[in-house]
Amino acid sequence: xxxxxxxxxxxxALTRFPGIGQKSAQxxxxxxxxxxxxxxxxxxxxxxxxxxxxxxxxxxxxLAESELCTYCSDARRxxxxxxxxxxxxxxxxxxxxxQYRGLYHVLHGALSPLDGIGPEELKLDRLVERIKxxxxxxxxxATNPNVEGDATAxxxxxxxxxxxxxxxxxxxxxxxxxDIEYADDLTLxxxxxxxxEI
Amino acid sequence: xxxxxxxxxxxxALTRFPGIGQKSAQxxxxxxxxxxxxxxxxxxxxxxxxxxxxxxxxxxxxLAESELCTYCSDARRxxxxxxxxxxxxxxxxxxxxxQYRGLYHVLHGALSPLDGIGPEELKLDRLVERIKxxxxxxxxxATNPNVEGDATAxxxxxxxxxxxxxxxxxxxxxxxxxDIEYADDLTLxxxxxxxxEI
Numbered sequence: 001x002x003x004x005x006x007x008x009x010x011x012x013a014l015t016r017f018p019g020i021g022q023k024s025a026q027x028x029x030x031x032x033x034x035x036x037x038x039x040x041x042x043x044x045x046x047x048x049x050x051x052x053x054x055x056x057x058x059x060x061x062x063l064a065e066s067e068l069c070t071y072c073s074d075a076r077r078x079x080x081x082x083x084x085x086x087x088x089x090x091x092x093x094x095x096x097x098x099q100y101r102g103l104y105h106v107l108h109g110a111l112s113p114l115d116g117i118g119p120e121e122l123k124l125d126r127l128v129e130r131i132k133x134x135x136x137x138x139x140x141x142a143t144n145p146n147v148e149g150d151a152t153a154x155x156x157x158x159x160x161x162x163x164x165x166x167x168x169x170x171x172x173x174x175x176x177x178x179d180i181e182y183a184d185d186l187t188l189x190x191x192x193x194x195x196x197e198i
Numbered sequence: 199x200x201x202x203x204x205x206x207x208x209x210x211a212l213t214r215f216p217g218i219g220q221k222s223a224q225x226x227x228x229x230x231x232x233x234x235x236x237x238x239x240x241x242x243x244x245x246x247x248x249x250x251x252x253x254x255x256x257x258x259x260x261l262a263e264s265e266l267c268t269y270c271s272d273a274r275r276x277x278x279x280x281x282x283x284x285x286x287x288x289x290x291x292x293x294x295x296x297q298y299r300g301l302y303h304v305l306h307g308a309l310s311p312l313d314g315i316g317p318e319e320l321k322l323d324r325l326v327e328r329i330k331x332x333x334x335x336x337x338x339x340a341t342n343p344n345v346e347g348d349a350t351a352x353x354x355x356x357x358x359x360x361x362x363x364x365x366x367x368x369x370x371x372x373x374x375x376x377d378i379e380y381a382d383d384l385t386l387x388x389x390x391x392x393x394x395e396i
Contacts, residue, residue, distance in 0.1 A: 003290060004251075004252055004261060004263050006244075006247055006248040006251045006252050006263070007248060007252060007261065009244050009247070009248070010244045010245060010247075010248040012244075013240065013241040013244040013245075014241075016241070017226045017229060018225050018226060018229050019222055019225060019226075020226070024217055026287060026290075027216050027217060027287070028215045028216060028217075028218070029248065030285065030286060030287050031215060031216050032245055032248065032249060033248060033249060033252055033261070033286075035249070037246075037249055037250070040245055040246055040249040041246055042211065043211040043212075043214070043245065044242035044243070044245045044246050045242070046204075046207050046208045046210075046211040047208060047211075047230055047238050047241065047242045048235075048238055048239055048242050049204055049207070049208075050204040050205055050207070050208040050227065050230065050231060051230055051231060051233070051235055051238040052235070053202075053204045054202055054204050054205060054231055063202060063205065063231070065202050065204075087228065088228060088231075089224060089225070089228050092201060092224075
């Protein structure tokens, strides 16, 4: 026995985490073996508890502690504005800006024919329903600035066109604090396209 | 509530893992929320089980499933040879070579005055005891090739001198498959120092 079975099982479990390879998993496993039993139990419990207590909002798909998320159940938020994002974590990132006061819609993915993810998998009909129910005036598309995110944004703008609402996409350009010298060509050309009067 | 309490608790727990920052922890947390409950329980159980079933050998400090590790309880291994490493995972790395057939001694750290780790913390007296008990002929020092590892190797060679055994340290040099052009100065000068007749 070179590699104890329980260690192998733990390392295998940890390598399933996103961004964790064999070496990182082994490092984390040994870290856990060096912790007190109470600490390991606390971490294990935090995982199961989070999985048990948190779910996704039945209306918008954001992270929620009950049937509806705090955004959907907050009447003070602008009900005429829906921001569409790919993942629940994107909602937290947008909330951190403190600038956006509308509702959200989480796709839980992006169009990706190679991975077998089409419009049905993203439940885009649910978005159309919500727009009709809520008298939404504008949909802001905040999918990722990559191939899948672009395809999803394009598909959605065509899908929403008949609804006669404003459909926008968040701006691409130079990251604030960045340096033009280090900008990649694509970002720079998108920044030129998106230029505004000052 | 922007960040649900259960999510925060989980992210905080995950950031304690070595090499996991805030962003990676958040990514892993959302991955767990998207898993089935059974999968999350399986991962949590693998952590606690590994912690419960695995410990460190009372003789050498290696990873062990019982009082003694498989190396210390294997009479076929060369009892006259002890290889000293910093961490239990280093033993697995050395075992993977399939070349070493002696015993191990795990320090569980390295000398680091800034972190308050002195010779007492490394239980170096236990190593001296083992050497005397076992009629050891050679101690191979395999601490890391960095400041702490060098300091530990230097301290140990002075500590073991009165015992009149052979004390060696594994070789430094070019990594096999590497390219001299890309070797750093320190590695290259150590490789020159360690040159051998061919």
